[in-house]
Amino acid sequence: MKTVTLKELGQLLGATILGDDSLEITGVATLEDAASDQLSFLANSKYRAQLESSQAGAVLLSEKDAEDYSGNALVLKDPYVGFARVAQLLDTTPKVATGIHPSAVIHASAQLGKNVAIAANVVIDANVIIGNDVQIGAGSVVAEQSIIGSGTCLKANVTFYHDVIVGQNCIFHSGCVIGSDGFGYANERGNWIKIPQTGGVRIGDNVEIGAGTTVDRGALSHTEIHDGVIIDNQVQIAHNCVVGQNTAIAGTSFLAGSSTLGKYCIVGGGSGIAGHLKVADGTHISGSTNVTSEIRKPGLYSSATIAMDNKSWRRNTVRFRHLDELFNRVKEIEKKIKD
Numbered sequence: 001m002k003t004v005t006l007k008e009l010g011q012l013l014g015a016t017i018l019g020d021d022s023l024e025i026t027g028v029a030t031l032e033d034a035a036s037d038q039l040s041f042l043a044n045s046k047y048r049a050q051l052e053s054s055q056a057g058a059v060l061l062s063e064k065d066a067e068d069y070s071g072n073a074l075v076l077k078d079p080y081v082g083f084a085r086v087a088q089l090l091d092t093t094p095k096v097a098t099g100i101h102p103s104a105v106i107h108a109s110a111q112l113g114k115n116v117a118i119a120a121n122v123v124i125d126a127n128v129i130i131g132n133d134v135q136i137g138a139g140s141v142v143a144e145q146s147i148i149g150s151g152t153c154l155k156a157n158v159t160f161y162h163d164v165i166v167g168q169n170c171i172f173h174s175g176c177v178i179g180s181d182g183f184g185y186a187n188e189r190g191n192w193i194k195i196p197q198t199g200g201v202r203i204g205d206n207v208e209i210g211a212g213t214t215v216d217r218g219a220l221s222h223t224e225i226h227d228g229v230i231i232d233n234q235v236q237i238a239h240n241c242v243v244g245q246n247t248a249i250a251g252t253s254f255l256a257g258s259s260t261l262g263k264y265c266i267v268g269g270g271s272g273i274a275g276h277l278k279v280a281d282g283t284h285i286s287g288s289t290n291v292t293s294e295i296r297k298p299g300l301y302s303s304a305t306i307a308m309d310n311k312s313w314r315r316n317t318v319r320f321r322h323l324d325e326l327f328n329r330v331k332e333i334e335k336k337i338k339d
Helices: 006-013 049-053 079-089 310-321 323-338
Strands: 016-018 038-041 058-061 073-075 164-166 177-180 185-188 191-194 201-203 214-216 223-225
Touching: 006 016, 006 073, 006 079, 038 079, 058 079, 164 177, 177 201, 201 214, 214 223, 310 323
Parallel strands: 038 058, 058 073, 164 201, 177 214, 201 223
Antiparallel strands: 016 073, 185 191
16 A cells, blocks of 8 residues: 655645644545545535545645645645646556566567566567557557557557557557548449558557547548547547647547547537537537537537427427528518518
8 A cells, every 4th residue: 555644745746734744645535435544635615515524634725725624734726636646646556467478479570668568368460669668458459560659558458450659658448449440431333432541540648548439540641649638438539530739538429530629629528520620729619519610719619409308309309490490580570670
């Protein structure tokens, strides 16, 4: 079990310490569940009532919330960011591999860096380059001419097709597929003719991609995921898409082919972006939104309707179909009134 003193945490976070700085912390927990050797946090005022009754050994607080608190605390600007950093420090998640398992199949031409760990039944194909301190989980496959940067981790059953290049300190969760074929076909008198997808995938540093997510390879040029991008579970990134730096995409969303998502964007769960569109840097797309035209100006965009009882929804759906007709009628009435 890892332990760290409140003093050490204060130095790590640049926080002001209130109370016993020698207190040893072994983990993090919610205000409601924390024990006397754990650290908690208050980042939302609606949980303030839990603060006084919490059994936490210490709490991360903002200056405002710390004014009337008599217990041990670390005071800093953003308690939630502080919590994330402490959680990383005390993380007990086991490594996906230690050493190189004898059942792993590693091509003679593959290049492995220092301290690489490869679990059971992994396949490393020809001309693959793996950097230092990489971990590859059980059952994963890394196909020809792929490159994995130092410190990157592939959980169990991750698949990299050929010509996938990944930067440093990335995380790929179980079941994700990187470099699968894009959905490219030509139609000849009703018959589909497959177009070989000859591009690759290029992923930057500090990227995390969730379980069951797919990133298709480019048709001719590459699909690109830039530094710091986080992508949730079961997301589809189609061929030749570009996802800008530090953008976040929540679960079950999709980007259709050749769409470009700017830097520092947030895409809510279940959203879709149509093909060949550009979305401006800093755009926030709320959940279940369908983007069907280019977004040139950053802001908050939404399109999903709210939940309602089925009878009302059916009635309003019928009315929605007549919205254009109603608009024209109102416009005509307004013109008559004006005349």
